Each structure stands twice: as structure tokens, then as C-alpha cells.
Amino acid sequence: MLLELSPDQEMLRQTTARFLADHVPSDVLRRLRADDAGFDRGYWAEGAGLGWTSLLVDERHGGGSVSGTGLVDLTVIAHEFGAAAAPGPLVVTNVVAAALSAAASADSAAAHEEVLAGLLSGETIAAWCPPPAAGGTGEIVGTADGDDIVLTGVARPVEAAGQADCFLLTARLPEGRTQLLVPAGTPGVSVEPLRSVDLTRRLGLVRLDAARLPRAAAVVGEPGTADETDEWLRQLALVIVCAETTGAMQAAFDLTVRWAFERYSFGRPLASYQALKHRFADMKSWLEATHALADAAAAAVAAGTPDAAELASAAKAFSGDYGGELAQDCVQMHGGIGVTFEHDLHLYLRRITLDRALYGTPADHRLRVADAFEHSKERA
């Protein structure tokens, strides 16, 4: 997270941090393990009132930022989500809201004003089905039938699939890859829940079996242009996920530093052993580098600079690799208690682990970085 927040951003951060501490402390998270949705709709609607879903939406459509750069503001929220291992579909609702807002501004297709308003108020939950380029698997193909589109295919893993009122997905249509908004109740659409490493984030497989929907109402943006939009949405998702991972790393690290001071062995605190101190120093360097890279990626994606894709992938690769190492090192510092359900550490370990695997693994992103690096070198 940025070292220097503006007063408005700091207010945004504190409001969300307090709300999460009050509503979803760790004992609540443990209880939510057994909850089908993993979060409470009322909780989400209240959070939406704090700005959780409005920051990537244009002011004309009811959104707005606090700093002028909504994506950076959103990373502040995402950081607090990670630091609290908080429930709720933060990544996917924001990605869908951004897509609908952009499409409404372009005014080129059906306006999804009602859905967008629902996302802003928190009453509607939308899930984004990441295309293969964004780490999803499965393909969706659509055929035209009069004024309808008939969709067949699968998408997985989809965050909040079982809770979503509608899905934003990309289908291969005769005119090219096109984004569509598909109501969850459409006949032929079904969701198979997946098991997840996270306690509260629910993921699912979305299946479309000759699902028919009116073309005019379903298309988002310009038909045949989904590749470009998908790339932008992919970058947004990476920025949000990296900020969340950073928050979870920070919380796990802070917890473990406290433990090192409190826990005594052989009459000395763990924090006095050089073998352990040096590992804390390494972790601190990974943590600060993750902060720095996640912030650099957020700024670049927000500004749409030429290095945005490379920085977003670099942040995802780095936070995935080193976030995982940091979390596991924190477990090691705790010893046996670190792998129990009773201790809070696994809440962060779970979130870091989930985020590491979604939207492209570190290895996927290293290849992307290599491609971008080679191309930028060729241009130079």
C-alpha cells in the first residue's frame, strides 16, 4: 500500500478497516466456513455504502473516486481486505462494475444501468468469468438464433459463482469474441460449487448448456472487441488481487513479529536469535518489495501506461512467489501452532494461497513478463 495516503484515502482506509474489524473478526470468519455463501448480503450492502464497489465506476453512472484515481483508491480497500482476510466478492464485482461503466460511457450497446446500480448499492452480486488469457479455463461459444444468442461452454474457477445474480463472460460469437452479461437465472445456466483453500471465498464452475438470451440485452460493449476489454479487466483484477495479497502478507508478518517478541525459548525471546532475525529481515524485504511493486502496477494500470501489463504481471508473479514464501515462513516461525485451525495465521495463508493461483500463476506471469521485456527491448 502507498506510504503516503491522501487524507481522503486514509479516511477510506480507516472506515473499511474499522468496519471489517467490527463485522468480520476472525471468529466470524471461522463460523463462515460453514456458510454456503461465505458472506452475508447485508454486510456486503453496507460495505458497498463505504465505497467498495463504486471506485471503478464513472461519476456519470453513480460511481467516483476519492483521489481522482479510483483504481488506486480501490487498492487501499483491497489491502484492508487482505489484512482482515475479509469475505466478499471484491475482485469480481469491481471488475464487472468497471466493464459496465465503460460500456455505458461508450454508449454503444445495451445499457446495463439497473445491474450497475445494483452493484453500486451492493444489492446485486456479479461474477466475472475470467477468460483463458486471464487464468480461467474453458471456452464459451455462442451461436446466433434470430434475435437470440445461444451459449454453450464452461468457465472455471469463477469467484462468487454460486452467489452471483449475473455473470460477465466472453463468448466466441460469429462476429468475434464478445462480452456478455448473463443473468444467473437463465435456463441452461448452472453453477457447480468448487472447494476452495479460502475459508470465505466461494468459487464455482459456471456451465452454459444451450443457454438462450436476447442478444440486445446481453451484449456489453462493442461486439467482437472483447479481447481488448478483457485485457483491461485482466489488469484490473491483477491490481486488486496484488493489493489484497500485500495486505494479507502485512498482517501475517506483523502477527509473526509480535509472536517473536512474546515467545520465549531457552530463556530468550525468539526475536533475539540471529538465525531467526535474519529470516525476518528477508521477509521484511519481500514485504516492502511487494508493496512497492503492487503500487507501481496500480499506478501504471490506472494511467494506462505502456508498461502497465508488464508491471501488473511482475507484481502478480512476485507477490505470488514471495507472498507464499513469507506466509510459509511465518508458519515456520510459529511452529506447530501455526498449522492449527485455532490460530489466525492460516486465514492469511489461505488468502495469499488463493490469490497466488487465481488470474494466472507466478509462472504464467513470468512468461508474460519475459514477452513484454523482449518486446520492449526490441523496440528500444
Place this chain on the structure above:
Amino acid sequence: MTSEQEPRPGSAVSAAELAADRDLDSFRRRARAFIRENLRAIEPEERFGLMRPKLSDEEELAAVAREREVQRLFYDHGFAGLCFPEEYHGRGLTPAHQRVFNEEIVGYEYPGRLQAPTFSPCAAVLLECGTEQQKRRHLPRILRGEEIWMQFLSEPSGGSDVAGALTTAVREGDEWVLNGSKIWTTGAWWSDWALCLARTNWDVPKHRGLTVFILPLRAEGVELHRIEMLNGLKDFCQEFLTDVRVPDSDRVGEVDGGWTVGTRWLFHERMLHNSPFVTMPLGTGYSGTNPAMLVDVARAAGTLDNPRSRDLIGEARVLDLAREALAGRIATGIRSGRMPDQSAAIGRLFTGVAATRVTTIAFELAGATAAAWAEGDGTLAEIGNDFLMRQVSCIGGGTTEMARNVISERVLGMPREAAFDRDRPFRDVPRGARNRL
């Protein structure tokens, strides 16, 4: 010595142009025009490798002379000492100006040998701790490229334990007489001055008996020896000081107050790559294998399209982007006070570890050619020697182990390591198996 007789900074440009520099955009335009007009564009290959001995002594001296010239060009065009006060012939501009200049100079020659340690830590220490007379005498000359400085810090008896210096200074009237040996000075054989940490009191604990002096390298009693590194590089030197006489007016800080100066000295050394006093093309200023060469290495090895190569190239590039972003974060944090000064050690640790990994990746990409090459192997040649030198990235400028101590103890507040040299006269501190008590 009086400033009236000295050339004015920025004398080659109009006062109006200099005044317009406050605006960052117009400063950038002027810097860009100056750089393109006056400096030589460099081929990326010139930055290949890790501390490779590339130049003969004659070529090295010619390069030093050219760098002095370039520094003088900076001075005459108002680009020297951007963040030094105007009274010492700097420009009194902001760190943002230095950053802009460092961005614009990417891809061009720059006076690298004059930046470290001359500008940081040496000039930075003079600016903070020097007397008015010392600052007026040396800073303008440094900014003009007339004085190249060394740091006489490390000694053969110990690198990390800087405050354990054995070089001794004894007062004789208005003079000090120095005896001892210093080591790891890069390019001392073509340098002019040194900042020297010496012991002035053996009867107090080690940190309280040190004093800092200014020393001309060509003074009588200074004997210089060039050290050959395992790859043939002869940049590093060792100096032997025998009855070297220094006037008291060349003392920096209080007598026995050398550690107050030393603390700032080490801070500026760690801050080198984020220092507002240093001109260094953005993203290239650290010791390590340049990741930009990896694409060429893999291509030369015929494995550029191999996913395994691409994974390694991606890893190296990610580490480099992380290093760069981290450096920016730490510089911002320290400037604003959100991070303690000691956080510079975080950057030092990360940079060292990342650099060794990138060097290993280059070695891996080069395959067997890394170990056995022919003259015509181009990019692939010499990579094995880089690997042999790999650990310099974790040793030079303070080891990564020291950085880990600083981070855990000074940033995270963990208990300090037990030491057997505190609270007892330095004279009584064990200094080796032979004088163990």
C-alpha cells in the same frame, strides 16, 4: 579558495534559462537537449557483465579524464550538484530534479566513477558534517570534477566491523599523524582525496574513540597498492599510511566524535542508489548482472524460445522491477519520515540477493559456454567469470548479513546481538586469536 575567482555554475547558459529550471518540465526539456547535444550514447553491451576487467590502465585513465570533462560540462551547463546549496556552487533544486535528470540520461555516458563514493557518501558527509571552510574549499571542486574522493573506511582487519578501525591518529600540535592501513577503495590510484576514519582514543569503548579526517591521496606517507581480484580486475586498492600528517583544520566533526559522522557516512553509502546527490541513469546503477543482457544471452545460446529460458528471463526481470520499485518506496519513505533512515538496509539486502540470482540466471542461460568460451562467443563469453564474482553484490558496500542485522535490530526493533566490544576500552577488545584475553 574564494568563490569570486571560481567559475560560476551554469556559466554556459543564460540566467533566464537557469531560473526556469525550477519548473520540472522546462528543466526536463533543457536536460534532454543538453544530454543529446553533449554526451555520447552508449551501447547496452558496454554495461554487460559484473565487474569485468575491460580496460587497460591507459584506457582507464582516459575514461577518468573524460568523466572529469563530462562533470565539468554538467557544471558549466548548470546540471552539477542539483541538490547541493547554491552557496557551494550547487543548484539548490529538488530531488525530483535529480530524478528527472537521471531519467533523461539513460542510454548516455555519465561520470560514473565520480559519483560513488565522491558524491555519496563523501560530498554528502562534507555537506552535513564539514566546517564552512571545508565545504567552500571542496564542494565546488567536486561539482566541477576536479576532485575525486575515496572512502578510507574498511581495514584489512575487518570489513563489516567498521567502528573497529585500527588506523590511528595522534595529535601533535595543530597536526594529526596517521598510521595504519585502509582497503577496498575503488580506483584510488586515479583519485585525489579521501575521507578517513581513524582511532584517536584507545582508552574508551570503540565507538567513542574515532575521528574523521580529510586526507589528500598524494600526501607523503600514503603508499598505494592495487589488489587483483579473482577475475583479473585491478580497480580495488589498499593504502598503507605511514606518519601521514593532516592539519587539524582537516578534521571533520568533533575529536572522538567520529561515529556521529560515521553513522551519516554509512547512511549515505547505503542510500547511494536513491541519493538526491548522485547522477546515475535510472535503473542501471547497481552492481550486478544487467537483466537486459539476458535476452541477448539466451538468443546467442539458441534457447530464447525455450519456455525454461523465458521463465528465467521473466524471473530476472521481475526481480529487477521489484528492486527498482522498492528503491523508490524506500527513498520516499525516508524523505517523508514514514520509514526510519535505517530502512536503506532493506534496499541493500534486496538488491544484493536479487543481483546474485540474476547473475546465476545468466550463467544458467549461457549453458556450457559459460565455463568454456572462445574469443568469438560474444555475449556468451566471460559469463562464467561473472558467476565466480557473483557474491560481490552481497559483499561490497556492506554485506547482506550486516543489512539483515540492521533491518531486524534497527527497523524491526529486535534485540541486538551480543557483543564483546561494548563498555570496555577498545584497547582491551579481543582482535584476533593472538590477542584474545
